[in-house]
Amino acid sequence: MTNPQTITRFAPSPTGHLHIGGARTALLCWAFAKQADGRFLLRIEDTDQKRSSDSSTRGILEDLAWLGITWEDGPDLEFDGQTIGGDSREVGPYYQAQRIDLYNEAINTLIDQDKAYPAFETPEELEAKRKDAIAAKIGYKYDRAALEISKEERTKRLAAGEPHVVRFIMPDESITVEDQLLGEVTIKPEEFDDFIIRKRDGFPTYHLAVTVDDALMGVTHVLRGQEHLINTPRHVALQAALGYDQPVYAHMPLIFNPDGSKMSKRDKDKAAKKASKEAGHESSPIEGLDDAAYTEWLKNKTRQLESDTLIALAKHLDIILPEIDVEDFRRAGYLPEALTNYLALLGWNPKTKNDDGTDLEHFDMDYLASHFSIAGMGKGQSKFDRVKLISFNGDAIAALDDAEFASRWYNWASNYDQPLAERFSEADMVSLAPAVKTRCKTLADGRSVIAFAFIADDAIVYDGKAVHKALIKGENKGLELLKSFRDELADFNDFTPESIEAKVSAFAESKEVGMGKIAQPLRVAVTGAGVSPPLGQTLAILGKEATLARIDGCVEHAMTEQV
C-alpha cells in the first residue's frame, strides 16, 4: 500500500444537464486516471434535496457515456450495449444522499473531540448580521456566538430537539495547498470562519461530504475547476481533523464565452428572448407555453424556460440556441470524438509535433488516455471557440467511412430529426455519404446538402438568377443543351454516380462544349439552384424518374419565364 493506485473522481450535482465545462473537467480527470493506469470514479452529489433530481442524474450519466468517458466505480449505467460503473472496491454507495450515516459518524467524531459545535441561529439572523457587515464594509465572518453557549446548555437544547446546524472550528493558522498546476497557494486564517458542515435539514454540506467521501472512496488525486481553489484549505483542515490522508490537488482554469462572459444556461434564454423580440411576438408563438408565462419570461431577464419549451421556441423562431450543455452539442450534431478532442485541447497541449512539423492537435481518447499530464496544462482561462470546434467536427465527419457516417447520421436523425430518418434509411445514407460528408460540419447541417431530395418533383423553387445564367443567357443555349441531353437520358438506365458522370462528360464532348455548359443547366433543372453536390451524385440520389420529371418541369418553367 505504499504506492496506491491512482483514483480520480468526478462529482457532479444533479441539478440540470451536464455543462460543457463540467464535461471538460470530467474528461481531464478521466484522462489523468487512465494515464496513471488508475481508476475513474463517479459520485453524485445530491445533498441539496431541493435542487437534485433523478432525471438529471440519468442525463449526466448518459452524456458522459456518450462522450466516451466511462467510470470503473460509480452508479450503474447500461449504455450502447455495455455496462458502466459498479462497486468492485465496495466503497459505495455513490449517491451522497445514501451516505448520511457516514457523514454523521464523522460529524459526531468532530463534535466529541470539540472540533465542531452546534449553532442555533436561524438563517434570517445570520443574513441580518451579514448585511450589517457588508454595510460596514467589513468582510462577514461568523462570530462564534454559539461557542459562547456553555456545553451543558448546548447539550440541553440539542436534546430538546432545537433546530441547529453544526459548525467546524477552523484552525487559526495559514494553510498552504500544494497545487500540481498552480504551485503553492497559501491562505491566511482570517479568510475563513467556522463553516457549516451539517445543515438544518440534517444533510451535510459540500465541504464535509466531499472530504469524507474522497477519503472513504480512496481518491488520491482531485482535479477540479479553479472555483474550488479557495475551498481546498477547508477540506485540508477537515482532513487533518478527521485523520484522513490528503489527496493531491490540481485546480484547472475555467472556460468562457468568446466575449468573456460565463458560459451559462441562461445564454440560451438570452438568445431566444432576443429573437422573440426581433420577431415581434407579443404573445406566445408556440403551444405548451401560455401567454402569461411567455410575457413574464420576456420581461424578466433572469426567468428561464424549460429545456424542451426553449427548443420548441427556437425551432419556431428558426434560430440555433448557443450550445452550453453536452446534450445541446449532441442535438446539434457534433461527434463525441470531435467534442472531446476540442475540449481536451482547450487548456491542455500534447506538445508534440506531427511528421510535417505542425503541432499535434487531432488525437483520440486512446491518445489522451495514454499521454495526458498536468504539465501540459495551461494556467490561464480560455475562451470556448465554437468556430474551431466546428472545424474539428467537420474534420471528424470527413474522416468517417461511408458506412460509419451513415450509421451515425441515421442514429442522430432518429433522435433529433425524425422526418430525415423517415425519408432515408441507413442504407440510403450510405450512398448519400460521399455527397454529404465533405459538405457538412455537423450532422444537423447534412440535411441542407440534400434538401433538394426532400422536395416533390413538381414543387421545386427556381432561383431566377441561376435559371437565367444557366439556361436562358446566350440565346437559350443552356436550355437547348438540356433538352438534347434529356432525350439521350430517356434511354439511359445505369443511374450510378460514375456512369452518370461519364454520360454527361461524353455528352459535353459530343457537343464540343465544356462540362460546365451542360452540368449547370442540369443542376438548375433538378435542384432549382446553381449549387449542389457533384452531378453524378445528385442525379443518382434522385433516380431516373425524378430526374426526367424535373428536367421536363424546368424546361416548361424556363419557356414561360422568357416570354
Add this chain to the structure above:
RNA sequence: GGCCCCAUCGUCUAGCCUGGUUAGGACACCAGGUUCUCAACCUGGUAACGCGGGUUCAAAUCCCGCUGGGGUCACCA
C-alpha cells in the same frame, strides 16, 4: 471591496523552468491554384510577447510595480 489565481496573433496555443528563435502551429480571415457549381483539397499571406521599471553584453523568458481578466466571500455544490 478583501483575499486568491492568471496574462504570447481575433481565438486556442508552442516557446518561459535551464535568458541569445526570422517568436512556431491550429482555427478564423485574405489571395492564388484545382474543379461541372458548392464543399473539400493544395500553395502563399496578414496577424501576438498588456504597460512601466529593474537584473544582464543580451529579457517573451528572471525580479518588482501597474493595468487588465477571472475566481471567491451561502444552511449551493
